[in-house]
Amino acid sequence: MSKTDTFELLKKLTAPMGVSGAEGSAAQAAASELDKFGSTEYDAATGNLFFRRKGWQEGRPVVMLDAHIDEIGFIVNYITDDGFLKVSSCGGIDRRMLLAQRVRIYGTKGEGRVLDGFTASVPPHLAKDYSKAAQVEEVLIDTGMSGDEVREYVCLGDRVLVENECTRLLGSRVTSKALDDRAGCAALIMAVAELDGEELGCNVAVTLTSQEEVGERGAKIAAFIVEPDAAIEVDVSFANTPDSDDEECVKMGSGVMIGISPSLSRKLSNDMRTLAQELSIPYTMEVMGRTTGTNADMISISKSGCPTVTLSIPERFMHTPAEVIDTDDIENTAKLIAEYLRRYTS
Amino acid sequence: MMNELEKLCLLDGISGDEGQVRDYIISRIKGKCEYHIDPLGSVIAFKKGRKTPDKKLLISAHMDEVGFIVNYITEDGFLKITPVGGIDPRVVFGRRVRVGEEKLIGVIGAKALHHLDGDERSKAPDFPEMYLDIGAADKAQAQEHIMLGDSAVFVSNFVRFGKGMVGCKAIDDRAGCAIMLDLIDSELEYDTYFTFVVQEEIGLRGSTAAAYTVDPDIAIVLEATTAADIPSASGEKKVCCVGKGPVVSFMDRSTIYDKGLYRLAFDTAEKLGIPCQTKTMVAGGNDAGAIHKSRGGVRACGISLPCRYLHSPSCVISESDFENTVKLVKAMLPKVYEV
Numbered sequence: 001m002s003k004t005d006t007f008e009l010l011k012k013l014t015a016p017m018g019v020s021g022a023e024g025s026a027a028q029a030a031a032s033e034l035d036k037f038g039s040t041e042y043d044a045a046t047g048n049l050f051f052r053r054k055g056w057q058e059g060r061p062v063v064m065l066d067a068h069i070d071e072i073g074f075i076v077n078y079i080t081d082d083g084f085l086k087v088s089s090c091g092g093i094d095r096r097m098l099l100a101q102r103v104r105i106y107g108t109k110g111e112g113r114v115l116d117g118f119t120a121s122v123p124p125h126l127a128k129d130y131s132k133a134a135q136v137e138e139v140l141i142d143t144g145m146s147g148d149e150v151r152e153y154v155c156l157g158d159r160v161l162v163e164n165e166c167t168r169l170l171g172s173r174v175t176s177k178a179l180d181d182r183a184g185c186a187a188l189i190m191a192v193a194e195l196d197g198e199e200l201g202c203n204v205a206v207t208l209t210s211q212e213e214v215g216e217r218g219a220k221i222a223a224f225i226v227e228p229d230a231a232i233e234v235d236v237s238f239a240n241t242p243d244s245d246d247e248e249c250v251k252m253g254s255g256v257m258i259g260i261s262p263s264l265s266r267k268l269s270n271d272m273r274t275l276a277q278e279l280s281i282p283y284t285m286e287v288m289g290r291t292t293g294t295n296a297d298m299i300s301i302s303k304s305g306c307p308t309v310t311l312s313i314p315e316r317f318m319h320t321p322a323e324v325i326d327t328d329d330i331e332n333t334a335k336l337i338a339e340y341l342r343r344y345t346s
Numbered sequence: 347m348m349n350e351l352e353k354l355c356l357l358d359g360i361s362g363d364e365g366q367v368r369d370y371i372i373s374r375i376k377g378k379c380e381y382h383i384d385p386l387g388s389v390i391a392f393k394k395g396r397k398t399p400d401k402k403l404l405i406s407a408h409m410d411e412v413g414f415i416v417n418y419i420t421e422d423g424f425l426k427i428t429p430v431g432g433i434d435p436r437v438v439f440g441r442r443v444r445v446g447e448e449k450l451i452g453v454i455g456a457k458a459l460h461h462l463d464g465d466e467r468s469k470a471p472d473f474p475e476m477y478l479d480i481g482a483a484d485k486a487q488a489q490e491h492i493m494l495g496d497s498a499v500f501v502s503n504f505v506r507f508g509k510g511m512v513g514c515k516a517i518d519d520r521a522g523c524a525i526m527l528d529l530i531d532s533e534l535e536y537d538t539y540f541t542f543v544v545q546e547e548i549g550l551r552g553s554t555a556a557a558y559t560v561d562p563d564i565a566i567v568l569e570a571t572t573a574a575d576i577p578s579a580s581g582e583k584k585v586c587c588v589g590k591g592p593v594v595s596f597m598d599r600s601t602i603y604d605k606g607l608y609r610l611a612f613d614t615a616e617k618l619g620i621p622c623q624t625k626t627m628v629a630g631g632n633d634a635g636a637i638h639k640s641r642g643g644v645r646a647c648g649i650s651l652p653c654r655y656l657h658s659p660s661c662v663i664s665e666s667d668f669e670n671t672v673k674l675v676k677a678m679l680p681k682v683y684e685v
Contacts (some may be wrong), residue, residue: 080577083508094459095469097440100658102505102513116507118660121437121573125629126583130435133470140576142654142662144508167451169481170491175442175453208490242477243457253483260381316479318460320440322453326480 006327009033009189010174011166013182017106019073019159019321020090023047023210026069030139030185030208037192047210048222053203061201063344064228065191066219067184067235067296068212071177072319074160083150084120085141087160091213094319095133101162107153115153120292162321172327173252179323181212183313183330184234190334195341202344212295219295223302230268231308233296234336236325237286239314250314253326255282256333259310263300268309272336275343281336286312290346302325311336347528348512348665348671354520358444358499360413360430361547365411371523371542375530377396388552389542390559394467399683404539404562405529406553406633407522407569408546410541411515413569415497416445416478419489423482425452431474436470437658445478445498448491450502452480452498500659519546521651522568525672535600535680546633550600551598553633557640564607564682566675567634570661571625573652584627586652589664591621592671593650597628600635606685607647614677620670649675
């Protein structure tokens with residue numbers, strides 16, 4: 001894939017709303033990219049998207065490639081009489097970005113309508129302390145309508161999202177909402193695309209799973225259904241910023257991060273490292289002393305257990321609408337996955 | 347008029363870098379009035395009316411908006427920024443800006459959420475802790491595109507939402523500029539001066555010089571002012587309310603306004619049958635603060651649009667307030683000489 005293709009793919013994948021528990025449109029966008037390489041099935045009940053690569057043969061080992069399709073956002077829990085929405089968070093929203101944001105309100109009443117709105121900021125004469133980040137419970141969403149008017153479009157339980165479309169920065173870097181983890185979804189789609197038409201020694205299942213941000217729930221169900229023999233989890237991790245600790249972050253653009261953790265398969269981690277070395281794919285090792293905080297934690301203990309490894313894409317400003325990623329890192333992640341599958345032997 | 351407001355709001359012009367706004371305003375008033383650009387960059391215009399009054403009237407609005415200026419580039423290629431004008435640091439983190447001559451897109455970040463310690467999580471980052479990421483791999487790459495002193499401006503869309511509401515950056519005070527352009531387009535009863543001034547947000551500086559130049563007897567300042575009519579504020583703390591008409595102040599932190607003009611505004615609104623309100627707190631300030639003290643003193647009136655979330659990338663006003671402000675100003679103009 002060319003650089004332009006990667007950017008365009010990211011643009012398509014990040015555009016739809018996919019707040020935890022409401023992943024339908026995002027899954028649909030991903031499905032339309034995967035359809036040509038096999039069969040897709042969206043499970044509306046759980047929000048998981050399943051893909052089986054062409055050439056699936058019963059009895060062969062199954063390698064499951066997983067990334068989560070959901071993104072952080074808000075859920076409406078109250079409407080005031082003067083038409084402001086009160087919300088709770090879906091996932092660990094960065095509280096530092098809550099005030100005076102443009103939002104889109106995904107109203108589901110009747111035929112459903114997307115409304116524009118703004119989160120209120122607290123004017124200086126009311127702000128007690130500029131140094132305090134707002135609480136999600138304090139956030140008021142200005143709909144520009146009265147309570148009765150809003151209730152014609154919005155129900156409790158509807159989702160609200162701060163949106164920033166996918167945009168290029170300098171070089172191969174991009175910023176968007178939802179790069180966590182549509183960047184991972186993109187890497188999996190690109191790996192599958194690269195292998196199109198090739199004979200492999202295993203069945204390849206891709207799962208783009210729901211509700212990771214609220215506790216890796218979709219992946220738990222998906223792994224039970226897929227019953228993989230090995231699993232690769234792709235999520236985002238931390239890239240360097242001026243205030244970051246070198247031990248905790250890697251440099252942006254330094255390639256795929258290969259996970260090592262007591263909860264992961266050391267063999268898979270080592271295989272990935274050897275392969276990256278052999279093929280000169282840029283990589284770093286991401287060493288974690290416990291579980292990984294990703295879907296891998298669920299997949300690895302599904303049924304009788306499944307050897308799992310994480311591959312991470314370095315990201316800045318995680319859980320904000322201003323996430324930043326280097327598309328080179330996505331491409332290198334995809335390449336490593338494709339090469340791993342090419343050489344797979346049970 | 348809404349289209350005019352949209353064009354004006356989407357122009358980038360932080361204090362001291364108002365060129366884009368100035369160029370647009372000149373393109374709009376050329377041939378319709380006399381004008382010149384003063385040494386600070388303000389546009390001083392004079393439009394002939396049917397009559398020449400014995401007192402000089404000045405109408406003023408500011409072109410500049412709040413934003414940032416690049417003051418340092420780190421070895422890693424991040425830009426450090428300083429706020430220009432009074433920006434609440436809590437509306438800055440995680441925002442998109444346009445920066446420099448090339449209008450590059452960048453995002454304002456700070457330490458990753460997951461790396462914050464307990465106390466830090468409830469703290470809003472202050473300006474020194476934030477930086478701008480333009481995607482540069484290092485200092486050298488950043489320097490190819492950015493110079494120290496470059497401006498950064500919030501990226502914002504002009505959003506019409508709800509029932510007759512509008513949200514965008516820079517409504518403060520491109521709304522005032524839009525009303526002045528409309529007045530210049532129309533036939534005026536009396537000769538009138540208009541100043542589109544620079545540097546309001548860093549201390550009413552453009553208006554200080556422009557008022558000296560014009561030397562008016564009477565001044566009307568068109569502005570946007572804080573409306574805090576959100577559910578978490580009550581009584582006088584709301585200050586003023588969106589949808590309840592133009593705001594005419596009796597006093598703010600920079601000016602005690604002329605009583606006669608204050609009454610004229612409310613009387614005129616009543617005769618027109620349009621809503622009109624005042625601020626229920628002595629808060630804020632605007633160019634009237636500089637103008638009313640100019641030379642031997644100027645009778646000043648402040649007419650503002652009630653605006654929620656002022657000085658953020660998301661200012662919110664209502665279309666009806668905007669229309670009613672235009673009506674009020676137009677109806678008041680011929681009468682100010684009698685006060």
